[in-house]
Amino acid sequence: MKHTTSPTAIEEPGDHGRRIGAYRGSDPGPLVICIATLHGNEPAGIEALARVLDVLSENRVRMRGDLVGLCGNLQARSAGTRFIDEDLNRVWQHDRVDAVLESLRAGGAVRDGDGAPMVGSAELAEQRELLAAFQSEHRRARGPIHVLDLHTTSSESAPFTTLGDTLQNRALALRLPVPVVLGLEEQIDGAMLHYFDRLGWANIGIEAGQHAAASSIEVHEEAVWILLEALGLIEAGSAPGGGDRRARLARRAEGLPRVLDVRYRHVVSEEDEFRMHPGFRNFELVEAGQELATDRRGPVRTAFAGRVFLPLYQRQGDDGFFIVRQRARLWLTVSRVLRTIGADRMAGWLPGVRPHSDRGDAVTLARWARNRYVIGYLHLLGFIARSDSGGRVMVRRQEGPGPRPEPPPRAS
Template identity: 30%
Template sequence: MINSTLDRVLLKIEGENTEPSVIFFCGIHGNEPAGVLAIQELRERLERMSMKGSLYVFRGNIKAFQEGVRYIDKDLNRLWSRSGIDEMCKGVLRGAAEYEEQRALYEEIKNIINTKTGPLFFVDFHTTSSKTLPFITIDDAIINRRFSKLFPVPTVLGIEEYLNGPLLSFINQLGFLSIGFESGEHHDAEAVLNAKAFMLLTLCFSGLVELNDLEDFNDHFNRLKKASDGKAHFYEVIERYTIKENEMFVMEPGFKSFQEVNKGELLAKSNGEPVIAKNNAMLFMPLYQPQGNDGYFLIRRISSFFLRLSTYLRGNRLDSVLVYLPGVTWNSLKKDALKVNLRVARFLARPIFHLLGYRHYEEEGAYLIMYNRERTTRTHRYNDLKWFQAK
């Protein structure tokens, strides 16, 4: 059992099961305290507020939080793959400290999903090791896009293609809205203020709190708008630098997220050798901490035409035509994933799959399993909400 004096549940306010439920995760990485500090500062105010539904705030990696490190044995935000969840549910013994943390969080999530019938809003609060604007990360599902658009901050989608087992991808696979919010640099006081602003805006946009009951709504909205420095657009990840085991990776000093970099620019050193930008792009989440294997990402802005086109194609289920391609079949009768022969997959254009909603891939023997978030989204829970109806 987890031996800790810290609470898993930072706040719980119960309402009617048919009303909205908002679930915040804070400290999934133990060296990212901003979310925990934000909820501690807001707690008394939240307990006095009139809410139509339920609010849950959970602490993530308790042991790592106590020690101020990203994780103890394994990254808690990389354990939520389908195979990892299956092993946990079957009671497979696993030694890392984070497996106990995962099981405790899983039980909380499962209980909410099994008891609440209204719309669910899952938000995971993080910070970065480099200077950054506040921003949202999402799996590329229309429901996540539409909710993210309400906030005056950049939204980065497609990161699920490059990460295995993040918590929010697991929740999104279950069909529920899930977004991540990166509020700033790990120990910057601004990161706490940004997290507080995002929490309060989420309560309003979800319908948990009436706009008129949040008298300082504009202050929080304008704080995030100003901090976003005019970059409140949609972006997608186009490249990830993965740090290999025993590799000595050192990021060049001074980089920050959303900084423009040029082809040929020196970004880092790997075992003393230069790592050069292959294309003109924006740098995203450069690594300036000892733990983690994501050296950096590169992103680019997505055109509004592409966003509108993908919404139309997905709304009309036009991804069904893909099974007529050689080597492509449905993975199951549920038709929520494609099974693609690996020999064929390398000839298929990735942007086409992106348009149709396929971004998360897993290898299974000689095949690639490609998941479509749109086919699993529980839209009936969100259909009546104005932001979801907006095109």
């Protein structure tokens, strides 16, 4: 069986050591792309992928399909920081990605909408190389593509998954016995996983635990092995020493709800002098009015009860904390049925909801209709809230893969 785990053995011009390793099966099948250190201070994913690739190679595990590991932000990883100039997980807006792809096609500088060269940053260069790497893997794919984005947190945390709430992403996330967090993509603009939704590739983020914890490496290992089996790349039970991986992973999140929904994001800037109070664990229960942090204006309190999510205990980042609440499993069932029967076509029948004038995949809301009931029903149908240039709330349909553009030819 042909396979390799040595980055130098499979490195191509332009890869710049970005490929952690790969294991190519003897038979065609799904391609699983794992991305580690999109934030440079989150090294656990690299170590976990190296371990998985070593076990596959040493035991010559029979595989149907391919596993590839990519490093996200090489410069930030070398510096040991979340990012150098800008967060690499906040720069995947359509216009920017299209500009970078055009630069790959033309072989020149990245230019903005007016044709002027974009101001260079470390992350712009990283994004360009990542997009080139995705194109290379797309060309080599021998089946459907799945993306696992491996992350860790600055606070202590049980493992969980995040996703853009499409049915295929949800199905992938629910294969892991850990909490699923919905709604994060509605709070954060420009996350990398949005790009894979645009391509129609199933994708999830896997948050393993605290950055430096040895258990975070183990969680990423367990998650990758479980998904390799669940997606049919390897036979069930064929992973050496992995008989109780699901049980071990489930125990790490014992007692937590299966599905949660982000209800609030506390945005911070460097000027705010935000300081999270020490000791909060991810998913810890908090009460309405509880003081969670301080900033230059004084105490920072939560407006309602829930679970504190991703409390900020690192220097970089603009997310002070989130508040999440449990989402009923019945909601998932109802939304799946509604999306399957195409109920999204009836969104325009809702009071205050109208088709968007320029986009067929979007609707707009009258100001008086921006309440949790209308937004909640649109979420059921697979829409996600966004704001358009007119200042109105726009809810964009996210269900279904949409067009699947072929990767552009490699620049000469």
